[in-house]
Amino acid sequence: MTDPLHSELLELARQAARRAGELLRDGRPADLAVAATKSSPVDVVTEMDIAAEKLITGLIAERRPDDGVLGEEGAATEGTSGVRWVVDPLDGTVNYLYGLPSWAVSIAAEQDGETVAGVVAAPMRGETYYAVRGGGAWATGAWDGARRLACRPAPPLEQALISTGFAYVAGVRARQAEIAGKVIPLVRDIRRGGSAAIDLCDVAAGRLDGYYERGLNPWDYAAGDLIAREAGALTGGRPSRRPSRELTIAAAPGVFEPLQGLLEDFGAWHD
Numbered sequence: 001m002t003d004p005l006h007s008e009l010l011e012l013a014r015q016a017a018r019r020a021g022e023l024l025r026d027g028r029p030a031d032l033a034v035a036a037t038k039s040s041p042v043d044v045v046t047e048m049d050i051a052a053e054k055l056i057t058g059l060i061a062e063r064r065p066d067d068g069v070l071g072e073e074g075a076a077t078e079g080t081s082g083v084r085w086v087v088d089p090l091d092g093t094v095n096y097l098y099g100l101p102s103w104a105v106s107i108a109a110e111q112d113g114e115t116v117a118g119v120v121a122a123p124m125r126g127e128t129y130y131a132v133r134g135g136g137a138w139a140t141g142a143w144d145g146a147r148r149l150a151c152r153p154a155p156p157l158e159q160a161l162i163s164t165g166f167a168y169v170a171g172v173r174a175r176q177a178e179i180a181g182k183v184i185p186l187v188r189d190i191r192r193g194g195s196a197a198i199d200l201c202d203v204a205a206g207r208l209d210g211y212y213e214r215g216l217n218p219w220d221y222a223a224g225d226l227i228a229r230e231a232g233a234l235t236g237g238r239p240s241r242r243p244s245r246e247l248t249i250a251a252a253p254g255v256f257e258p259l260q261g262l263l264e265d266f267g268a269w270h271d
Contacts, residue, residue, distance in 0.1 A: 002135045003116070009083065009109035010117035010132045013223075016059045017105045017121035017128065020052040020089055024096070024105070025123040027051070032097060039168050046097060049073050052089035056107060060085050072219045084110045088219035091120075092195035101125065106197040108222035118223030120197045129201040129227050137204050137230035149231040152206040154254025155188075160209035162251075162259065163191040163199045167215040172271045176214060179268045186262060196248070200224025203250045204231035210251030210259050214268060221248050236260065238269055 028048060035047045053073040060069060068079025071087040085107065090096055092103030101124035108118040119130045127141040129149065137149040154160075164180055166173045184190050191208065193199055197220065199211040204227045221243050225235050234256035237247040247269045251259050263269075 002132055005111070006109075006116045006132045006135075009111075010119070010130060012060065012063055013085075013107040013109055013117055013119040014128070014130060016056045017107050017119045019059065020055050020105045021121040021123040021128075023055055024048055024052055024090060024103075028096070034097070045073060046090070046093060048096070049090045049093055052105065053087060056087050056089055056105075057085075070218065072217065082112050086110060086115075086219050086222040088197065091197040091220060092193075095194045100194070102193045102195050102198055104195050104197045104201075106219065106223045108219075108226065110222070115222055115226045118226040120201050120223050120227060122195075122198055122201075125198075129204065129224075131227040131230035133226065133230070135230065137227045139201075139205060149201075149204045149227070150206060151203055151228070151231050151233040151252040152209055154252040155209060157187060157255060157258040157262075160187045160251075160255050160259070161189055161191065162187050163193060163202065163208050163211040165192060165194065165196055165199070165213040165216075172215060175271055176268075179263070179266050182266050183262060196220040197224045200228045200250050203233050203252070204228045210249070210255045212247065212249045212251075212259065212263055212268070214247050214271075215245060216243070216248045217245060225250065239264060 035045050053071045057075045066081040068084035069075045069077050088106040091106050096103040104120050104122045106120050108115050116133045121128045129139045131137040138146045166176045202208045228250040233250050235250040237244045
């Protein structure tokens with residue numbers, strides 16, 4: 001039985017993600033400007049990232065003022081309730097900047113350090129993915145009603161479709177490309193979508209067999225990691241570790257361990 005608090009948190013996350021997604025989809029100016037850069041000149045923040053985070057954190061503060069918040073664009077409050085929101089108001093900012101459709105709003109709620117609810121809204125797909133701990137993973141989209149998500153039955157690794165991502169720091173990106181070059185001959189193919197949150201949800205939805213990336217922050221994977229796990233995928237980092245900035249992996253059972261082993265052998269956690 002789903003904890004009533006977790007259901008409440010999920011509903012708030014869904015409302016916030018929907019409103020932020022509508023703001024980003026409908027309010028994108030034709031002359032969208034870069035407001036700032038982060039890790040490198042190509043790691044950008046737009047005015048819309050900032051506006052979406054303000055919308056989300058404002059709604060959370062209104063409904064649950066005692067909760068903590070960790071947001072990509074700077075929101076950080078401790079809170080006193082034991083609940084913390086982990087927010088990426090626009091995952092896939094470069095895609096959004098260029099008018100590509102693979103971007104999302106990602107919102108997760110943690111209770112005492114464990115993710116208990118997560119939502120990833122992908123407005124240009126017309127899809128929203130969500131999960132509450134122990135309640136399965138679900139999606140709404142062009143189909144009627146909510147659809148329960150389930151990861152694909154595991155193929156042999158050489159037939160697995162794997163997604164990855166690259167950092168914005170040139171030296172790190174070069175190293176990641178080197179690792180991807182080693183992985184490609186050993187799997188069906190590699191995809192690079194540009195949104196970690198969507199990649200994790202695509203594993204959940206059976207559109208990918210696996211996904212890995214180095215350099216992610218908690219807001220990149222918090223919601224998508226829960227959604228993937230609730231859809232039956234395995235998630236983690238290096239062997240016996242949780243997803244982290246060092247390495248994040250999500251894959252169907254039967255693909256996860258061989259993929260993790262390859263990445264460990266190749267030293268994928270090294271810059």
